[in-house]
Amino acid sequence: MNSPVKSAALPSFPDAKPAQMPMGEPSPAERMGRIVAVTGGHAVVLLDSHEGVFANSLKGPEIGTLLKADTQHAITLALVSALSSPMPSQGGNEREMRIVEVEFIGELPKGPDGMPRTFRRGVSNYPSLGDAVYRANRSELAMAYACDTESSVRVGHIQQDPTIPAMIKVDDMLGKHFSVLGTTGTGKSCTVALILRRILEKNPQAHILLLDVHREYAQSFQGISEVITPDNMSLPFWLLNFDEAVEILIGSQPNRDADVEILRELIPQAKIRYMNNQRRDKTNTRALLDNQSIGVDTPIPFRTSDLVGVLEECIGKLDLRGELAPYKRLKAKLESISRDPRYSFMFGSLTVQDNMAQVLSRIFRVPVNGKPIAILELGGLPSEIINVVVSVLARLAFDFGVWSAGRVPITFVCEEAHRYVPNDKTLGFEPTKRAISKIAKEGRKYGVSLCIVTQRPAELDPTILSQCNTIFSLRLTNEKDQDILKAGISDAAASLLEFMPTMGTGEAITFGEGVALPTRIKFDMLPANELPRSNTASFTKNWAQDVPDDGFLQEIVHRWRAQTYNPDATGYTAEATAAPAAAPAPATPQTAAAQQIAQRLAPRAPNAGFGQAAPPPPPPNQPSLRRTQPVQPAQPGGPVPTSQQNLASLLKQFRT
Numbered sequence: 001m002n003s004p005v006k007s008a009a010l011p012s013f014p015d016a017k018p019a020q021m022p023m024g025e026p027s028p029a030e031r032m033g034r035i036v037a038v039t040g041g042h043a044v045v046l047l048d049s050h051e052g053v054f055a056n057s058l059k060g061p062e063i064g065t066l067l068k069a070d071t072q073h074a075i076t077l078a079l080v081s082a083l084s085s086p087m088p089s090q091g092g093n094e095r096e097m098r099i100v101e102v103e104f105i106g107e108l109p110k111g112p113d114g115m116p117r118t119f120r121r122g123v124s125n126y127p128s129l130g131d132a133v134y135r136a137n138r139s140e141l142a143m144a145y146a147c148d149t150e151s152s153v154r155v156g157h158i159q160q161d162p163t164i165p166a167m168i169k170v171d172d173m174l175g176k177h178f179s180v181l182g183t184t185g186t187g188k189s190c191t192v193a194l195i196l197r198r199i200l201e202k203n204p205q206a207h208i209l210l211l212d213v214h215r216e217y218a219q220s221f222q223g224i225s226e227v228i229t230p231d232n233m234s235l236p237f238w239l240l241n242f243d244e245a246v247e248i249l250i251g252s253q254p255n256r257d258a259d260v261e262i263l264r265e266l267i268p269q270a271k272i273r274y275m276n277n278q279r280r281d282k283t284n285t286r287a288l289l290d291n292q293s294i295g296v297d298t299p300i301p302f303r304t305s306d307l308v309g310v311l312e313e314c315i316g317k318l319d320l321r322g323e324l325a326p327y328k329r330l331k332a333k334l335e336s337i338s339r340d341p342r343y344s345f346m347f348g349s350l351t352v353q354d355n356m357a358q359v360l361s362r363i364f365r366v367p368v369n370g371k372p373i374a375i376l377e378l379g380g381l382p383s384e385i386i387n388v389v390v391s392v393l394a395r396l397a398f399d400f401g402v403w404s405a406g407r408v409p410i411t412f413v414c415e416e417a418h419r420y421v422p423n424d425k426t427l428g429f430e431p432t433k434r435a436i437s438k439i440a441k442e443g444r445k446y447g448v449s450l451c452i453v454t455q456r457p458a459e460l461d462p463t464i465l466s467q468c469n470t471i472f473s474l475r476l477t478n479e480k481d482q483d484i485l486k487a488g489i490s491d492a493a494a495s496l497l498e499f500m501p502t503m504g505t506g507e508a509i510t511f512g513e514g515v516a517l518p519t520r521i522k523f524d525m526l527p528a529n530e531l532p533r534s535n536t537a538s539f540t541k542n543w544a545q546d547v548p549d550d551g552f553l554q555e556i557v558h559r560w561r562a563q564t565y566n567p568d569a570t571g572y573t574a575e576a577t578a579a580p581a582a583a584p585a586p587a588t589p590q591t592a593a594a595q596q597i598a599q600r601l602a603p604r605a606p607n608a609g610f611g612q613a614a615p616p617p618p619p620p621n622q623p624s625l626r627r628t629q630p631v632q633p634a635q636p637g638g639p640v641p642t643s644q645q646n647l648a649s650l651l652k653q654f655r656t
Contacts, residue, residue: 173514182474
């Protein structure tokens with residue numbers, strides 16, 4: 001079966017020079033110097049005079065250059081970490097002493113025929129004083145940076161030699177989390193798009209959830225992504241746990257303790273009331289839970305009207321005026337937020353159904369149906385609820401991994417992560433921090449990987465960053481950001497970080513479990529039609545013409561108030577919010593809101609919303625995209641269950 005992902009053509013490198021150093025006995029032209037000191041994993045190399053290494057056509061060593069020393073049983077490889085000239089010459093004709101400090105990183109063991117074999121980290125045969133040091137040739141570089149072609153993908157080329165591809169080991173990178181760091185404008189979004197596309201090209205049945213803050217990634221994954229926007233999103237409010245519900249309904253108002261305790265008591269009652277109605281109406285044929293097993297965090301559906309009804313009953317039982325205030329505040333907040341069109345994706349459904357399986361199916365791409373990545377565009381959501389939405393998604397991702405026993409690995413990509421897991425304890429939303437931190441610390445055991453993308457590592461919770469075992473660091477100019485990285489890496493990679501303030505766009509220092517060696521790489525360029533929408537606005541171009549008339553501002557105001565957005569080139573688009581032409585319904589306080597909600601719930605294309613009902617069956621001449629045959633339970637290492645029936649069985653375990 002052909003992959004639905006289009007393979008981007010890899011760029012060619014016309015400036016790449018042919019190999020000048022063949023494998024085998026080193027020639028004098030390759031010699032760089034000799035070892036004059038060895039201390040543990042480090043060595044000092046005295047470079048040869050001008051008539052030697054600096055007289056040939058080769059460029060002198062620089063930080064990050066790979067050198068080699070030939071020993072009896074292996075070729076030892078070392079990475080240049082520092083350059084110095086202790087006694088600089090005063091004239092152009094004078095010779096001067098030049099010293100290179102290197103760190104041993106691994107070796108190429110020799111076979112019975114004396115030829116080097118597969119690269120391995122660590123050094124078992126150290127060179128001695130006086131041993132000659134040479135520049136690693138192209139064949140040795142290829143072996144040192146090589147990865148298993150079955151489970152690795154190319155993302156660019158190494159800076160030392162454009163003909164040597166920069167490969168990433170997908171299993172090692174995703175299994176232990178990774179991060180992409182870089183200042184705005186350094187190619188961070190393009191790097192994320194490139195890495196994910198290359199992974200999807202080899203793994204078209206992947207399951208990736210990307211949180212898109214700035215609505216820029218939909219263009220990069222056209223045809224292979226499920227784009228979830230505020231207009232087609234449906235995230236039922238009953239999926240909130242107690243902390244998330246408190247954040248929305250109560251917030252950080254003073255004297256909130258009474259409100260919190262009342263909400264803690266009444267939410268389980270509302271869930272029980274809904275389940276009793278389901279039993280009475282016999283609309284739910286699935287086995288329902290016992291009332292005793294329902295807690296405040298149990299993901300059981302309930303209606304806002306059930307919660308309002310419980311509140312009204314409590315208000316009717318209370319006689320003292322002072323005790324009514326918390327109940328009235330909660331009731332007023334529920335009614336207000338239910339009428340707010342900005343919250344219609346969560347509170348706007350006129351009917352409540354147990355559609356948790358459909359929600360999980362869409363956001364985690366189970367089944368994939370040719371769209372292995374879900375892009376959730378957070379731009380346009382109310383700012384006070386974005387942290388709650390991220391908390392729900394991160395928590396669902398981890399719980400899904402736990403209750404599926406890791407049979408459906410998920411990658412959770414968090415853009416602008418410093419917003420959700422800040423280093424400052426007074427900022428952010430604590431449940432969001434806990435949910436993302438839980439993935440970082442324990443997600444590996446359950447097949448949930450984390451990708452952290454940020455432009456300010458210093459503002460990110462250091463616990464989260466420390467769990468990312470593969471780092472792609474683009475240009476970082478802030479000293480605090482650089483110090484965060486230098487604190488947790490080896491000396492060789494730390495020396496490479498000295499390049500960070502001066503690296504060009506699309507260049508990065510990469511190190512960790514997902515790459516063979518710490519190295520400076522140049523990322524491949526994506527085709528123009530796959531680049532994210534992250535270009536900086538042209539001020540001079542837009543300022544060269546005047547706004548035509550006042551109608552432009554009227555349109556902006558209309559879009560602003562309608563809270564709708566279209567990621568096309570035109571930007572926003574007005575969504576019809578006026579009442580239909582039919583006879584008006586009896587006037588009630590919620591008539592306008594109900595009309596807006598009804599429009600959002602109008603029939604859409606399949607998968608138009610998080611928890612949309614299953615689409616009608618296709619015509620007889622059109623094949624169905626969903627499985628129609630039962631799927632057997634997966635065994636360890638066996639096929640992954642992909643039907644919503646399997647999701648429903650997982651939900652029963654999760655709720656009990």
